[in-house]
Amino acid sequence: MKNKGLCNLFTCLAASLVFLQCYCSASAVVTCSGIVPMVYRSDKISITDFGAVGDGRTMNTKAFREAIYRIEHLKRRGGTLLYVPPGVYVTEAFNLTSRMTLYLAKGAVIKATQDTSNWPLIAPLPSYGRGRERPGGRYMSFIHGDGLHDVIITGENGTIDGQGDVWWNMWRQRTLQFTRPNLVEFKDSRGIIISNVIFKNSPFWNIHPVYCSNVVIRYVTILAPPSSPNTDGIDPDSSSHVCIEDSYISVGDDLIAVKSGWDQYGIAYGRPSNDITIRRITGSSPFAGIAVGSETSGGVTNVLAEHITLSNTGIGIHLKTNIGRGGVIRNITISNVLMENVRKGIKIAGDVGDHPDENYNPNALPVMKHIRIKNVWGEKVLQAGLIKGLKNSPFTDICLANIHLYGSSGSRNGPWTCSDVSGGAVQVSPSPCSELISRSQSSVCTIPF
Numbered sequence: 001m002k003n004k005g006l007c008n009l010f011t012c013l014a015a016s017l018v019f020l021q022c023y024c025s026a027s028a029v030v031t032c033s034g035i036v037p038m039v040y041r042s043d044k045i046s047i048t049d050f051g052a053v054g055d056g057r058t059m060n061t062k063a064f065r066e067a068i069y070r071i072e073h074l075k076r077r078g079g080t081l082l083y084v085p086p087g088v089y090v091t092e093a094f095n096l097t098s099r100m101t102l103y104l105a106k107g108a109v110i111k112a113t114q115d116t117s118n119w120p121l122i123a124p125l126p127s128y129g130r131g132r133e134r135p136g137g138r139y140m141s142f143i144h145g146d147g148l149h150d151v152i153i154t155g156e157n158g159t160i161d162g163q164g165d166v167w168w169n170m171w172r173q174r175t176l177q178f179t180r181p182n183l184v185e186f187k188d189s190r191g192i193i194i195s196n197v198i199f200k201n202s203p204f205w206n207i208h209p210v211y212c213s214n215v216v217i218r219y220v221t222i223l224a225p226p227s228s229p230n231t232d233g234i235d236p237d238s239s240s241h242v243c244i245e246d247s248y249i250s251v252g253d254d255l256i257a258v259k260s261g262w263d264q265y266g267i268a269y270g271r272p273s274n275d276i277t278i279r280r281i282t283g284s285s286p287f288a289g290i291a292v293g294s295e296t297s298g299g300v301t302n303v304l305a306e307h308i309t310l311s312n313t314g315i316g317i318h319l320k321t322n323i324g325r326g327g328v329i330r331n332i333t334i335s336n337v338l339m340e341n342v343r344k345g346i347k348i349a350g351d352v353g354d355h356p357d358e359n360y361n362p363n364a365l366p367v368m369k370h371i372r373i374k375n376v377w378g379e380k381v382l383q384a385g386l387i388k389g390l391k392n393s394p395f396t397d398i399c400l401a402n403i404h405l406y407g408s409s410g411s412r413n414g415p416w417t418c419s420d421v422s423g424g425a426v427q428v429s430p431s432p433c434s435e436l437i438s439r440s441q442s443s444v445c446t447i448p449f
Contacts (some may be wrong), residue, residue, distance in 0.1 A: 002090050032243035032277040036193050036216045039150065041101050041132040045074040046083045054087015059113065061092040072097040079150060082378035084108040084158065093120055093181065096145040104158025105173050111161045112203075113140045116170075121178060125187075125210060127238055127298060129265030129356050131179030132204075133230075134172070138178055141185035141208065147187040157221070159198040160184070164228060171229050177268055180204035180230070195219045202231050206251065210237040211271060218245040226286050228252035233283070235259055238298050249283035254318070255310075256326065257291040258300050260327065263360040266297025273298070278305035288318035289339070292329060294353030296366065299327040310339040316381075317345070317373060317432045320352035323390065324360035328367040339378040345405040346373060346385035348395060348421075365393035371423075378405040381413050389420030398423035400432060 016211045026448035045067060048054075071080040079099030086107030091389060093112070096102065104110065120140040124130045131138040142162050145151055153160075162183045170176045188193050192215045199206050200223040207222070217234055224231035233249035236242040237259040249255040260266060260273045289310040292300050310316050316339040321329060339345060349427035350366060368389065384405040389395035398421055405414035418433035425436040 001159040003223075005288070005423040021335035026339060030279070031245060032279070033216045033218055033245060034266055035190055035241055035243055038193060039079065039101070039152065041079050041081040042082060043078065045080060046085060046331060047089065047321075052089055054089045054108070056090065056111070057086035058090065059092070060089045061094065062379045064091050065092045068094065068100070071100045084110060088443070091239065092118065093140050093142050093144060096143065096148060096151055097151045097342050098148045101152040102143075103156065104155030104160070106156035106158065108155065108158035108291040109161055110143075110159070111173070112163045114163050114166045116166060117146075119181065127261030127266045127271060128295070129262065132262075133179040134176055136178055139181035141182040142203070143184045145186040145189050145192075148186065148192075150191045151186070151189065152193040153184070153197055154193065154195045154268070155197055157196055157198055161200050162202040164203040164224065166200040168228050182206070184208070185210065186215070188212070190214050192216070198223065200224065201228070203231040204230055205235050207234045208237060208407065209239045209242060212325040213241050215242045216240060218243070218247060218365050220247045222247070222249040222251060222300070224251040226252055236273055236276055237261075237295075238273055239276075240272075240274045242276045244277065244281070245279045247281055249281065249285075251283075251285055251289075253285065254288040254291040255283045255285050256305075257288070257293065258303055259293065259295040260298030260300055261322045262295045262356050263326075264364070265298055265356060266295065267364060269298060271298045272301060274301045276303045278308070280305070280307045282309040283345055284310065284312040286314045288315045289313050290316075290334060290337075291320065292320040292332060293318075293320035294322055296321050296329055297325050297327045300329045301331050303332045305334045306336045308334075308337045310337070311341055313339065313342045315344045315347045316342050316376070316378065317347070319348040319371065321366040321368065322353045322355075323350070323362050324351075324355055324364050326364035326367045328369075330367070330370045332370070333372040335372070335374045337376040339376070339381065342378060342382070344383045344386060345376070345378050345381045346387075346403075348398065350388060350389045350390040350393070350395070350420075360435070365390055367393060368395040369397045371398045372397070373403065374401040376405070377384065378409045381405040382407065383414035385416045387416070387418045387421045387433070387435075391420055394420040394422060396422050398436065400425040400428050400436060402426070405429045405430070
């Protein structure tokens with residue numbers, strides 16, 4: 001009866017969340033999307049004006065590149081909207097330009113070619129020093145923007161399809177020459193909006209804003225098979241003022257992972273990720289729901305993630321780093337999380353992730369402090385949590401409140417495991433490890449819950 005009651009409570013909590021979201025949508029919803037206002041473009045062109053054919057067979061690379069060249073060089077006042085009507089438009093990778101909107105109509109699909117022989121190569125990111133998977137350069141993202149401002153990708157829930165299975169197979173067969181392309185990447189850009197689009201089958205990470213500021217991603221759906229390798233949903237990377245809201249993500253790797261560079265290269269580049277808001281995300285993944293890391297060498301500060309619903313997920317909340325990373329991870333708040341059928345509820349660890357080469361500095365130790373995780377409810381959670389700091393750089397001020405993680409019906413989940421950590425806990429079940437002494441007995445948590 002107890003487990004039945006818990007199940008009913010979980011259902012009620014989920015229903016309450018849906019009701020709350022519907023209620024808020026009818027009134028004043030809390031949103032961060034105002035950091036980048038939506039822009040109306042009076043100048044409009046259609047991709048079919050440039051000879052594009054949406055039959056699922058014709059190669060439309062020339063049409064996309066010519067249309068964007070026209071936007072870039074005519075420089076209409078207020079920018080230009082590029083309309084993609086219903087149909088399936090196959091194309092090679094292409095670059096966007098500033099002051100443009102890529103608008104996908106209902107039923108429009110922009111589909112990546114599976115001919116990888118002519119895929120453009122670009123330089124590695126300086127904060128990574130090499131491709132993330134292979135030494136040297138990396139394949140350009142399918143839809144790419146470098147040094148841009150005022151760019152919108154939106155529409156009526158049209159689809160951007162990376163047709164990633166050819167890339168996934170090369171990864172499995174170990175025949176990749178360079179790092180796989182992301183589906184969408186903006187680099188050194190600002191004033192970006194991505195909304196009301198379906199992204200599917202990315203070769204690698206799905207949406208990757210890197211060295212960016214003022215980015216809004218909301219009302220998107222991101223899909224890839226659970227077995228697809230490294231198909232992270234959204235990875236803000238050395239970026240600031242990023243708003244991610246109201247989206248569904250079901251992929252083969254972390255739903256959202258905040259990053260900031262890789263070992264000595266990220267330390268040298270020194271650009272953190274900061275002021276990231278993640279709100280009202282639903283999804284599933286064999287890896288993490290909400291993650292920070294493991295590439296955090298530039299530092300990660302001021303992250304808020306709230307109203308998260310996870311199911312069939314490997315780790316609900318995962319903060320991860322490693323020796324050699326350096327960087328400071330601090331002021332991370334995660335709250336109001338529902339999770340069901342999860343292997344591990346919460347994991348905070350300093351031994352996760354690989355290194356770019358043998359030249360990383362093992363004495364470059366990360367710092368993890370001022371972490372707040374609160375109001376978390378989980379069912380069918382195999383292990384409640386693991387917090388594993390570093391002996392020479394313990395994690396400090398790790399504070400948990402109102403966290404209740406239950407096992408499957410008739411079974412108890414595994415206990416918390418902790419080492420090299422200090423902080424506090426209140427109203428946590430199963431009972432946390434002794435290192436997290438009750439807040440009623442300690443004032444160690446210096447930032448209020």
